[in-house]
Amino acid sequence: MRVLKFGGTSVANAQNIKLVLDIVIKKAAQEKVIVVVSAFTKVTDLLVLASQKAAANDESYKEIVAEIEKKHLDAIKELIPVSEQSGLLSHIKRIINHLETLLDGCFLLGELSPRTSDTILSFGELLSSYIIAEAFKQNHKNAGYKDSRELIKTNTNFGKAAVNFEITNELIADYYASNESQIVVMPGFIASTEEGIGTTLGRGGSDYTAAILAGALNASELEIWTDVNGMFTANPKIVKQAQPIATISYQEAMELSHFGAKVLYPPTIQPVFKKNIPIWIKNTFEPEAIGTFISNEDNSHTSPVKGISHIDNITLITLEGSGMVGVAGVSKRLFEVLSNENINIIFITQASSEHSICIGILNSDANNAEFSINKAFQQEISQNKIDPCIVEKDLCIIALVGENMKNHQGLSGRMFSTLGKNNVNIRAIAQGASERNISVVINERDVKKALNTLHENFFEENTKQLNLFVMGVGNVGEKFIEQINQQKKFLKENLKINLRVIAVSNSRKMYFDEDGMPLKDWQSLLSNGETSDKEAFISKVKSLNLRNSIFVDITANEAVSQTYNQYLKHNIAVVTCNKIACSSAYDNYKKLKNLSRQYNAPFLFETNVGAGLPIIDTLKHLIASGDKVNKIQAVLSGSLNFIFNNFDENNSFHDVVKEAGVQGFTEPDPKIDLSGVDVARKILILIRESGYQMEIEDIQNNSFLPAECMATTNNEDFFKSLVKHASHFENLLAEAKAKDSRLKFVATFENGKARVGLEFIPKESPFYNLEGKDNIVQFYTDRYIDQPLLIKGAGAGAAVTASGIFADVIRIGNI
Known part of the structure; x- marks a missing residue:
């Protein structure tokens, strides 16, 4: 039969x-x-x-x-x-x-x-x-x-x-x-x-x-x-990567079904369990699929965690007070009250101090339970021995289930650590003596993130999904997405990192796809997206509440840089090539760094200095290892280096600056580069990352531009002024030749003071032969005294900047 x-x-x-x-x-x-x-x-x-x-x-x-x-x-x-x-x-x-x-x-x-x-x-x-x-x-x-x-x-x-x-x-x-x-x-x-x-x-x-x-x-x-093809490792409607479970014990199936695995009604197991009648969960629409086999067979050779399940619409009720300590019968009275009201208790935990008892029930029973409990303990409440019960609604229970969990150390810690890294706050914890189930109560809004994060950790060979929200898709942004598309398969197979671009935005349009947009179509999708709105973008990122979310700022916009704190406070990492935030007021810089630590949200800005060069990362390792930076000398502007390397008797200063813009080496407003402001920001960031406190106003900026050039308010007037003052730049070039030197815009930090400006570099300097758009940085430290630590390479260009941003994203994936 x-x-x-x-x-x-x-x-x-x-x-x-x-x-x-x-x-x-x-x-x-x-x-x-x-x-x-x-x-x-x-x-x-x-x-x-x-x-x-x-x-x-x-x-x-x-x-x-x-x-x-x-x-x-x-x-x-x-x-x-x-x-x-x-x-x-x-x-x-x-x-x-x-x-x-x-x-x-x-x-x-x-x-x-x-x-x-x-x-x-x-x-x-x-x-x-x-x-x-x-x-x-x-x-x-x-x-x-x-x-x-x-x-x-x-x-x-x-x-x-x-x-x-x-x-x-x-x-x-x-x-x-x-x-x-x-x-x-x-x-x-x-x-x-x-x-x-x-x-x-x-x-x-x-x-x-x-x-x-x-x-x-x-x-x-x-x-x-x-x-569906059996019981799944998690709800496949919430966790897209959920997999069917081939074999499972009666006890595991009961636990999963109790905690919301709707494929099986919880009482179903009991009539067949004692008689050892196996259960098959099969798919009517794929009858040849294996399905899930539920029995008493030995599954000790399989994964210790069989599934992750959850129950929505939970309310936590906490009864606490000094009058509960050492008093017999308090728990009995509490449970009798709920039993008399036909209220089912789903979750129980009690502090070892006996100071409090916490229970989980359905939201629909919350008001009745609160009234009945307060009424039953009315005398103790009036005497301040017990507090009126604390009610917390709209919660969810997440359960990690597995028959063999008891034989594996560290699963609880791994579960809590995984949730903590994604800023999922645990309201209560319960684990039975059988260790078949570890249950935690979290906020209902975090359930999707929690399930996906745990599933990723326990079932997906440690593949880490990173969800990117990209703002700014000009030259650098376009290269960045192109690089992701090119490397996506390699990262998944070799580094176990699954990159998804969830949103892109420019100054006109923004487009979101919760499942990750097809990167070959991102431009057409964006062109048909909704009107760009910075606050709406932030709100959507928060509401999606995806695990391992990363906001990627590829703009030079000050208003965008002022939103970083909103992302970090919601455990959303920030990767940026925008130098404005880290070179803003020191208090704001420190606040962002502190928020990053407080909310476990990485804040990475390697491309703020040297585009794709590992300058900041190297500096961080120096400081972390106990070294101290005493002096910095650097050519930090790839655009200025390109300009002065190509400015000669045959190419006017105006024409070379124009070409630098065409090549994507300068900011949209080239005066930011030529004024020295950009270099001042970069050396300021290095100084701060070295452990010194300094403001942008403290940096001496010896500008080489005539006052009239500096006073222009738009690019057209600026370029006209370069033509007008051509003789000024030719004189600088002639002076450099007379001194047998080359023109380089140098940033220096020494003895607590910093300056930036155009310098005549002699042949014996390592800066002399710096070609093209290259950057160079020399760190003099307690360990590198006579011979500085030198970092040199391409410091400008869309591709190298995009690669630096990409590297920061990968760093987060490897954390």
């Missing part, structure tokens, strides 16, 4: 029911089968809605009944030959008329009792099972039907009745001792009292019906057919 249960999606329509017929008839060729079916998809919800509307004197319940009727009549017309439809249509019509009569009564009385509700909800399974049974009779010569209310007997706890197994098992055994049908179809979910009053077994109770039958008949197997 084999018992098969088919859920609502499996019997949603005639097309799906035909798949069920094929599956069952193949099974029936080998042994007798019982087929337990749910109501058609959404029908139970429609029945609930109709009953509520009727009780509220809303006549639209009649429209819902008509919809239910049509759904079933349509199925009959597709499944049953026309010549055989008459009797079935009449039977279904009688059932619908009975339903209408009950709803009419609810409408007239203006109320809906639990008993009436159970009767109304039973119609979904009664209708579906009768139609499906007739379909089997058309396709198999030995198929029958049995109303499960005649076999499964319960108490009168309407809505979720408790089964009387002694009577039920006897009735089932007696029926099947005389039954000769090869296939028997039965409605799930419904039962009755010994007096014949209809009851239900709770939403999801069709699984339970099938398990009761399997247990009573010592079935060879119980098969639960649904619309």
